[in-house]
Amino acid sequence: MTETFDVKLDEKLYIPDPRIKESAWTPDYTAAYREFLQDPEGFWEKAARELEWFRPWEHVLEWEYPYARWFTGARLNITYNCLDRHVRGERRDKPAIIWRGEAGEERILTYEQLSAGVMRLANGLKSLGIEKGDRVCIYMPLVPEQIIAMLACARIGAVHSVVFGGFGAGALHMRIQDAEARAVITADVGYRRGKTIPLKAIVDEATKDTQSVERIVVLRRADPPAELRPDREVDLAELMANAAPECPPEVMDAEDPLFILYTSGSTGAPKGIVHTCGGYMVGTYYTTRHVFDIKDEDIFWCTADTGWITGHSYIVYGPLATGATVVIREGTPDYPDPGAFWKIVQDLGVTIFYTAPTAIRMFMKYGEEWPDRYDLSSLRILGSVGEPLNPETFEWYYRVIGKERCPIVDTWWQTETGMHMITTMIGEPMRPGFAGKPIPGVVADVVDKDGNPVPPGTGGFLVIKEPWPAMLRTVYKNDERYCRYWNTIPGCYTAGDLAVKSEDGYIMVLGRADDLIVVAGHNIGTAEVESALVSHDAVAEAAVIGKPDPLKGNIIKAFVILRVGENPNDGLTAELARHVRKNLGPIAVPAEIAYVDRLPKTRSGKIMRRVLKAQELGMDPGDISTLEE
Numbered sequence: 001m002t003e004t005f006d007v008k009l010d011e012k013l014y015i016p017d018p019r020i021k022e023s024a025w026t027p028d029y030t031a032a033y034r035e036f037l038q039d040p041e042g043f044w045e046k047a048a049r050e051l052e053w054f055r056p057w058e059h060v061l062e063w064e065y066p067y068a069r070w071f072t073g074a075r076l077n078i079t080y081n082c083l084d085r086h087v088r089g090e091r092r093d094k095p096a097i098i099w100r101g102e103a104g105e106e107r108i109l110t111y112e113q114l115s116a117g118v119m120r121l122a123n124g125l126k127s128l129g130i131e132k133g134d135r136v137c138i139y140m141p142l143v144p145e146q147i148i149a150m151l152a153c154a155r156i157g158a159v160h161s162v163v164f165g166g167f168g169a170g171a172l173h174m175r176i177q178d179a180e181a182r183a184v185i186t187a188d189v190g191y192r193r194g195k196t197i198p199l200k201a202i203v204d205e206a207t208k209d210t211q212s213v214e215r216i217v218v219l220r221r222a223d224p225p226a227e228l229r230p231d232r233e234v235d236l237a238e239l240m241a242n243a244a245p246e247c248p249p250e251v252m253d254a255e256d257p258l259f260i261l262y263t264s265g266s267t268g269a270p271k272g273i274v275h276t277c278g279g280y281m282v283g284t285y286y287t288t289r290h291v292f293d294i295k296d297e298d299i300f301w302c303t304a305d306t307g308w309i310t311g312h313s314y315i316v317y318g319p320l321a322t323g324a325t326v327v328i329r330e331g332t333p334d335y336p337d338p339g340a341f342w343k344i345v346q347d348l349g350v351t352i353f354y355t356a357p358t359a360i361r362m363f364m365k366y367g368e369e370w371p372d373r374y375d376l377s378s379l380r381i382l383g384s385v386g387e388p389l390n391p392e393t394f395e396w397y398y399r400v401i402g403k404e405r406c407p408i409v410d411t412w413w414q415t416e417t418g419m420h421m422i423t424t425m426i427g428e429p430m431r432p433g434f435a436g437k438p439i440p441g442v443v444a445d446v447v448d449k450d451g452n453p454v455p456p457g458t459g460g461f462l463v464i465k466e467p468w469p470a471m472l473r474t475v476y477k478n479d480e481r482y483c484r485y486w487n488t489i490p491g492c493y494t495a496g497d498l499a500v501k502s503e504d505g506y507i508m509v510l511g512r513a514d515d516l517i518v519v520a521g522h523n524i525g526t527a528e529v530e531s532a533l534v535s536h537d538a539v540a541e542a543a544v545i546g547k548p549d550p551l552k553g554n555i556i557k558a559f560v561i562l563r564v565g566e567n568p569n570d571g572l573t574a575e576l577a578r579h580v581r582k583n584l585g586p587i588a589v590p591a592e593i594a595y596v597d598r599l600p601k602t603r604s605g606k607i608m609r610r611v612l613k614a615q616e617l618g619m620d621p622g623d624i625s626t627l628e629e
C-alpha cells in the first residue's frame, strides 16, 4: 500500500430546493445520522421491523471480528417480503415490472402475476430435484424471467449465482465450476443492437465438462425455438405450465446464504461474494426507500443489468421489497438511436432514474439534442453508480437531464457491501465530484495505512469501520480472501478505493487503490487526471495509465475519445496538456496523449486500465474475462 497524498478540492456547492426535504423519508440527514450513532442496533432494528419475519431475532448483531451475524435466530423468506406482502395488500394489481425490448416491445407484470410466475418456477425447480442450499446459475438476458428465476431460487432456498449475459463461455464455465451449480437457467437468445446473442450455445460450450450441472432450463424466445436435449434440457415455459401454482416460501434463517455473485479482483480469478437473507434484505430495503426516497407512485428505473450487484440490489430485491414499479430494458442505451433511454423516460413517466457515469458520458458525447427531444419532466431523482461521477459529468446530468430540478444521488458502494454506503441524501447540498457522506447506518472514513483518519484534503484509503447488515459474509470457498478485506488496515473493512474528504465531511472517491500512478514520487489518481481531461469541451471520455520511465518512475499516458465533431491535432494535444496543468498542476500532465475511438471496458462499464497498460507495454493483459469487447 502507498502513503497518503494531497488532493486539490473544488469548493462548488449546489443547494437543492428546500421543498425536496419536506416529503422525504429522510427529511434531515444530520438528525438521522445522529439517531443512528446513538443506537446503531436500534436503528437497524427499526428498519427490520418494517418487514415481515416468520420468527423474530434474538440479537440484531453478533460481531466477532471479522465475522458479523445479523438478526440472529430470525426466520424469513425475502420473496415473502418482495411478493406475498404486496399481493395480500393493496399492491396486488400494481405493476411490479415493466419490461421494454430493444424494438419497443412491452410486457407488464403485476405483483400478482410476478408472484404466480415465481411460485410456478419454484415448484418447477423442485420437480427437477433442486433443494435448499443448492446452487443455481442464472445466465439470461434482461427479461422478466431473469428476475423470476432469481426469486424462484430464493423462494425455495436455492442459492443463485447470476452471471451477466454478456460474459463468454470461459467466464461462465469458471463461475459454474466454482459454485458447483446443479442447474443452469438460461435463454436460447438475447437481443442486442438488433443482433441475436446465442446464449444457449454459450451455455453448451461452458457446460461441456462440468460435473455438477444436471439440468439446463431454457427460456425459448427464438423462432423457430431451439432444439432441446431431452435427457438434460428443459423448456422453461413447459416447466412452469406443468408446475403447481402455490409454493409456500421456504423458511430461511437470517444467516442462510441468499446468493453468490462473482466480482473481478484486481488480479487473478473472480471472487464469489456471498450474501445472506436477513441482513441483505434489510439493507437493500432501507437504502432503496431512503436513498431513492421511493414512494408508491414512483416509476423506478435502474439501467444496470440484473447480472451485476446493482441489478440484484436495486432492480430486484430492494425495489420489490418496497413494492415499487420497476422498469427494465433489454439492449444498449444508444440503440436504435441515442434517444432510446429518454423515450422510455417519457413514455413510462419514469420518476427515479439510476445509471452509471459511463452511460452519462456517452450521452454527453451524442449531445444535448437527444434528451432535448423528449419530455423528461416526470423525473424527480437522478442516481449514479459504478465510478466517480466527475464534476463535468455531474453538471451535465444535473442540467440537461434533471433540468436543475432533480437532486443527484451519487451512490458509492460495492458488490461486497451489497447496499449503498456513501451518498448525498436528497435535499442535502451537493458537491460535484463528491459522492457525499456515509448514509445513516454506515460508518465510513478516509485513513492512512495504519488506520488513522487523514485530514481534509489529504487522500487516503476508504474504509468502513463498523459492520453493516448487507455486508458480504465470506468469499465462496475462500474465507482467507474474505479476512483480507478486514485485516489489511487494522480494525477496518478496506474497500480498495482511494478517497479524500472535504472540510465538511464529504467524501470524494478517487478510484481504485491500484489505479494510482506514481510520477516522480507523487501519487496521482487516474480518476483525477481523467476527470480533468473530460472537463475539456472537446473530450468525451478519457483513460490514463502509468508508463514506466527511467527518469520519473512513471509518466502519464492518456487515451482520449473526442466528442463528435472534434478532430485530433497537435494544437488540441497542447491545449489538453495546458488544461490538465491548469486543473491539477504540471505533475499530472500526460506526457503522451493518444486519440482512440473506444476504450477497453468491463461489461459494467469500468475502464480496464490494466488492458491499456498491457497493450502499451506489449505484455499479457492477464484475466480479461470481464472485458466487454
Ligand code: WTA
Residues within 6 Å of the ligand: 263, 308, 309, 310, 384, 385, 386, 387, 388, 389, 410, 411, 412, 413, 414, 415, 416, 435, 495, 496, 497, 509, 510, 511, 512, 604
Ligand atoms: C467503484 C458497483 C466512485 C468503486 C456498485 C468501487 C464508485 C467499485 C462508485 C465497486 C461511486 C462504485 N463513485 N466509485 N459512486 N460506485 N464505484 O463491485 O471503485 O461493481 O470499489 O459495485 O466501483 O464496483 P462493483
